[in-house]
Amino acid sequence: MGYLSCNAESAIATCDSWNFKKTRTHNKPFTIREFSYSDLHSATNAFSQDNLLGKGSHGYVYRAHLHQTKLTLVAVKRGKLTEPRNSSSNSPAENEIEILSRVHHPRLVNLLGYAVDSNQNKLIVVEFMPNGSLYELLHSHSKPPNWTRRVRFALQIARGVHFLHSSNPPVIHRDIKSSNILIDGNFSARLGDFGLSLRGHVEDVVVKSTPPAGTLGYLDPAYLAPSDLSTKSDVFSFGILLLEIISGRNAIDVNYSPPSVVDWAVPLIKSGEYTDIYDPRLTSPEDDGALRQLAVVAARCVRKTAAKRPAMAEVVEWLKLVYKRMSSPIWNNIGRRVGRVRESTRVVKYEPLDESMEIVKISRMGSRRNRKVSNVATTELGSAVIGQKIKPVIRSKSIGSLGEIASEPFDLANNNNNQTVRKKGGLAVKIPTVRLSKSRSMGMIQSSTRLMHKNNSNGVVVKFVKKPNGKELEDSKLLVDVGKHRT
């Protein structure tokens, strides 16, 4: 086992030498306690209903007040009492303890300790997350999180998953989904529930002999046999999570046609109909470039072929750029609004990029197609209760390669697609869009490199890139420069 046993209430410092190369905060040895069962019993008031935080497929989670220790509020996970104990393999609780005793990160719901009951079943003690799950925030909350918060959650989870994948040996979570994303006291997202996780290299016996598992709707369609498992399966699930964050709809939802979020969203993204997938409960921003980038990142993560999906390291970099873009004053002014203002066409004024010009964007509003086909209540996957207008679909095929996706997530750092630029008091001039082809590296536009527009000496609006060293690079040179970064 990856954790060390010791007497009740004694603390042991554990650390994983493999993970010792991480940044300072993650290098600190962390403490795993063995709690006495009786302490957890009294801390949860005999596992009372009042302290029940939630129920999962493997057991129950309780709030516990520990008085003897500095940790006052913790969460205790207890397996189902009726579940037979299979001595030949690790229970989900044992697996979770084993994995979490080796990794520790601010973006994870970290292990604090464990206890053993009289039947030798293990109870897990983890950090208490007071603000529920992302699933609840997205689907049951009266005030759904705004766009900036959603992207922040996405970035935080991406960092957590990246940390797991870059551990040595890597940890593959196998159950990334919104109900396993918990929100801490700082309203930051943490990845929890390591019951299905695997730690090891793909060629390791344990990994090679463990049958596929996960949650329908999030499960990688390319993961059909143990040998198919790789970190890219988590990337797929993360992509589904991103689509859920963008659209506010469930991974599988029979109220939509098609019910699978992949089959529903990816064709819309591929055809450039981004606004159709935005959560209708939020105002969609006039400059939705950041959301488009987010949608394209999601589409790349859910590619059918695992090898074509990005690594989490790339996803983190892309999401950092999306978050940066969203942190601009324009985004901060976007309030949360339930219901959508519908207009035909309107002109939106942007903050000028410099004194000599201002930008206007002709935005099309009110054309959002509502793909919801009926108002039947959401049913669990596989449920037979389905409305009259839609056909029962249990698990639709996921969409294949996204080779034809029109725009790259980061084709341009400040991509003004479909925007027009005009000189003050002058006529509008349409700016041609510079687009990189799919084969080009997406990491080459650094956040410190900004695409801008200005009038050159002939009065013509040109694109230029401001390099980190302050030098400007004009459009034609930009293309050459971009070419150098081909992968």
Ligand SMILES: Nc1ncnc2c1ncn2[C@@H]1O[C@H](COP(=O)(O)OP(=O)(O)OP(=O)(O)O)[C@@H](O)[C@H]1O
């Ligand atoms: N550390 C925690 N702090 C606060 N609440 C928690 C914590 N862990 C879990 N919960 C609550 O308990 C619920 C059940 O969690 P659990 O991880 O057992 O199952 P699940 O993820 O919802 O479902 P499944 O077991 O099918 O994956 C969660 O949805 C959440 O509301």
